[in-house]
Amino acid sequence: MDELMAQRLAKLDQLRAMGIDPYPPRATRTHTAAEVTALVEASDPVQTDTHLAPVDVAGRVVARRDMGKATFVDLLDGTGRIQVLLRQNQLGDVAYEALRLIDLGDFIGVHGEPMRTRTGQPTVGAATWTMLAKALHAPPEKYHGLADMELRQRLRYLDLMANEDTRRNFTVRSRVVSGIRRFLDGRGFMEVETPILQEAAGGAAARPFVTHFNALDEDRFLRISLELHLKRLVVGGFDRVYEMGRIFRNEGLGFKYNPEFTMLETYEAYADYNHVARMVETMVSTVAEEALGTMTCSFRGNEINLAPPWERITFHDALRHYGQLDLDGFPTAERLRPELERRGLEVAPAAGFGKLVDEAMSHYVEPNLIQPTFLLDYPVELSPLAKRKPGSPHLVERFEAFIGGFEAGNAYTELNDPVDQRARFEEQLALRAAGDDEVELVDDDFLFALEHGMPPTGGFGMGIDRLLMVLTGQPTIREVILFPQLRSLKD
């Protein structure tokens, strides 16, 4: 039925008949592909008879060019490609004939001298070869790679095998994540882990996933943010904490949405949102420089420069500037809604002032914030966990960071007044009663913690996946998540 697989299974049998284990438990490798290339580059660049000491390389067979009594094979390992040259007079007739049993996708090891070919290509001239692991399926097409989006996501290993860009994106992701940890650790932050299964999912306005804890016969919610637990730790006396971990929101899929995504949150006692802004622009630009070698990147047709300082503009000024909308003239939901409707914006009937303002901002301001920008001082209705701005009781000390036209981070001077916090939760409750089901829930346990005193604190949150979209220049979040959510396949 599956003829290609049957052929490969037959080759397995032939290998075993020759006394060769097609899946040996160990491999010998003295050099990676990159190391051999460097070794050859560092030696006499002219092709000569000078002999370098033999090396052992190992990798997946990704290309094969059979020339009769000489065969070229390209091996791919974690560091890149290396060409090997297998010649009948070097290997002997039996070992050379056995090359028939090597297919694309197999892992082999080669022992031989590093050399250059006539064209100067660094190559290992094989003295012997070893089967390391036989593949039973053919790899994707060598030139076009794996292009089908669905296959690339469902069979990510094939995507990684075939497409160098994919390998690069996830390599960058790894470097960015470790770079962020290094940056924060270097500033005296302590990494902590807080519960994913929670009795109440708070800290953000989003629908949670629900699961059930059998032993206690109680429902649990998967966390939708990290905020409330991290602040409890600040109450407890950990001055600088952060967590980078998966959070879950029971919402739709889209080019910038995956229901599980990685969130970074930091909390720094004795800092405010101005401190945080300086830290964020320094952190993102530093990490970009480390991971990409540059502070500029290309995203959705724009060249983005991440070098600090980033642009700063207040929420009010931005709406005035980009939307010709002056909130001073529309201070309540009752006044603002008809104005937005007059302008042709669609707004939910249950939307309170906060949601209306947010809608206006998303429509007029957000798409214009291509270069990194801090949008400062949000309306209090939109930010139930942020501290009010002195002298402006309707504003809070909050910023969102925008890059490439969408939100990449969110920060505030944390609300540490437990009485005000309780009042804000209750305002959210009123919104819920009015029909908005995506609001902050009252969290009495968190309030009890705040009542014990939390120092003035600057907090920050950032979607790592979205940052990665910008840094790698990928147009969809699925390109920076190894295994994005997909509908399950039914027979």
Next chain:
RNA sequence: GGGCCCGUAGCUCAGCGGUAGAGCAGUGGACUUUUAAUCCAUUGGUCGUGGGUUCGAAUCCCCCCGGGCCUACCA
């Protein structure tokens, strides 16, 4: 959830009422410095699934399955 588009060989794609095609991969052959190797020959298909229209369906219509883009809610 709504709109538009896509599903053909292991992979990348043509074909869009009249005998199912190409390139790569595979198989056999030639070739000891190639590198998208080249050259000769050749195997391989329930055309996503199920129904319908038709003398005849990969092609037209409908249902379903999966995916992509746009759109709405959420970061």
